[in-house]
Amino acid sequence: MSHQQTPHYQIVCKELVFPPTSESVQVVQAPKNLLSEPLAKNHVRIKILYGCLNYADALQCGGKYQEKMNAPFIPGKELAGIVCDVNGKGDRFKVGDCVIMLAEKDGWQSFIDLPLLYPAIIKVPKSVDLKKAASLLVAYSTSHVALTHPRHGALTQHDGKSKRSTVLVLGASGGVGLAAVQIAKSLGAIVIAACSSDEKCKICTEKGQADFVVNYSSNKKDWFKQVLEFTKGKGCDIIYDPVGGDLALQSLKCIAWGGSLIVIGFASSIQQIPANILLVKNVRATGCYWGSYMKHEPQVIQQSMATLFEMLVKKQIDPYVSECYPIESVAKAMNDMLERKTVGRVLLSFPQQENIRPSKL
Numbered sequence: 282m283s284h285q286q287t288p289h290y291q292i293v294c295k296e297l298v299f300p301p302t303s304e305s306v307q308v309v310q311a312p313k314n315l316l317s318e319p320l321a322k323n324h325v326r327i328k329i330l331y332g333c334l335n336y337a338d339a340l341q342c343g344g345k346y347q348e349k350m351n352a353p354f355i356p357g358k359e360l361a362g363i364v365c366d367v368n369g370k371g372d373r374f375k376v377g378d379c380v381i382m383l384a385e386k387d388g389w390q391s392f393i394d395l396p397l398l399y400p401a402i403i404k405v406p407k408s409v410d411l412k413k414a415a416s417l418l419v420a421y422s423t424s425h426v427a428l429t430h431p432r433h434g435a436l437t438q439h440d441g442k443s444k445r446s447t448v449l450v451l452g453a454s455g456g457v458g459l460a461a462v463q464i465a466k467s468l469g470a471i472v473i474a475a476c477s478s479d480e481k482c483k484i485c486t487e488k489g490q491a492d493f494v495v496n497y498s499s500n501k502k503d504w505f506k507q508v509l510e511f512t513k514g515k516g517c518d519i520i521y522d523p524v525g526g527d528l529a530l531q532s533l534k535c536i537a538w539g540g541s542l543i544v545i546g547f548a549s550s551i552q553q554i555p556a557n558i559l560l561v562k563n564v565r566a567t568g569c570y571w572g573s574y575m576k577h578e579p580q581v582i583q584q585s586m587a588t589l590f591e592m593l594v595k596k597q598i599d600p601y602v603s604e605c606y607p608i609e610s611v612a613k614a615m616n617d618m619l620e621r622k623t624v625g626r627v628l629l630s631f632p633q634q635e636n637i638r639p640s641k642l
């Protein structure tokens with residue numbers, strides 16, 4: 282098959298349906314194959330091998346996300362692939378380079394053209410597994426900024442002398458949850474991972490090296506007492522919360538004096554935070570939203586991504602890709618995520634071509 286005949290697939294959300302169905306989110310042939318068009322000057326063309334699925338993608342295709350899109354649209358922001366064409370001067374990219382990137386829009390399709398100077402593309406060394414790199418950007422930079430930026434958690438590298446911070450992560454086996462566990466551990470914190478099943482708890486120990494785990498489903502009423510026992514009654518300095526709802530409210534019973542509640546998401550539901558608890562314990566509640574950082578302070582995310590990439594190369598973090606669905610199963614992947622069946626990071630795999638060299642997979 283010649284390069285020009287290589288099919289160009291797109292994942293398209295045709296209709297906002299929640300939860301998404303195989304009719305509402307489909308794989309189609311692009312109306313115009315990008316490979317039949319010349320690459321514009323000062324652009325790079327990338328063959329996409331993986332899209333990374335985030336909870337927000339599933340919500341967005343159901344019309345339930347805070348940033349609304351009108352159907353039809355191509356979902357997906359997080360991508361990994363191989364440079365297949367370069368038109369312009371400079372040595373930033375060459376054909377065959379493996380890259381990960383964030384697309385502003387129209388992410389999940391076989392090919393994408395971006396300006397050579399587009400900032401949100403990172404070259405992946407051959408020694409790094411492209412699947413792991415593909416799953417790094419949104420979940421890990423959200424967790425990294427939430428835990429380390431002074432506006433939020435301000436967790437610094439433990440120096441071995443001062444008190445080690447204790448971090449409680451809710452929904453800890455999920456995408457952002459496991460990222461938070463790994464990042465907090467790599468910074469020397471004591472990490473308590475909280476999940477809804479023993480299997481998920483085990484993943485946090487095995488893939489995140491969590492110090493303690495707690496199953497909040499088997500002990501719905503007072504799981505937080507276990508957390509207080511782990512912390513010898515003091516409670517946790519930071520609570521990282523992508524779940525919300527009753528669980529988040531209960532978790533305030535085991536926050537330390539002067540601690541921080543970091544609101545990340547509402548996989549369960551949106552809770553009302555009782556101001557009296559914030560007052561008596563001198564607690565701060567802070568939201569950390571990746572999307573609005575990209576809009577208002579993109580340099581914070583870019584700096585975080587650079588740091589995370591170094592951490593990945595040094596094996597200080599190790600993204601756990603639990604599933605890689607073929608693109609035709611995108612609706613199933615979204616439903617599995619919404620139904621709490623997935624753990625760690627979830628990828629979508631685009632058809633690969635013989636004439637394109639994948640990195641170590």
Ligand SMILES: NC(=O)c1ccc[n+]([C@@H]2O[C@H](COP(=O)([O-])OP(=O)(O)OC[C@H]3O[C@@H](n4cnc5c(N)ncnc54)[C@H](OP(=O)(O)O)[C@@H]3O)[C@@H](O)[C@H]2O)c1
Nearest residue numbers: 336452455456457476477523545546547548549569570571
């Ligand atoms: N602030 C940001 O910038 C940012 C960035 C990325 C994601 N998020 C948000 O963070 C949340 C998690 O995203 P994710 O990508 O990590 O998703 P995920 O991989 O599906 O993880 C979500 C976790 O939430 C827990 N959960 C508790 N109640 C749930 C419910 N009713 N339905 C579904 N899950 C439930 C599940 O763990 P258990 O079964 O163990 O309870 C699940 O592992 C989402 O709300 C997402 O929008 C925010």
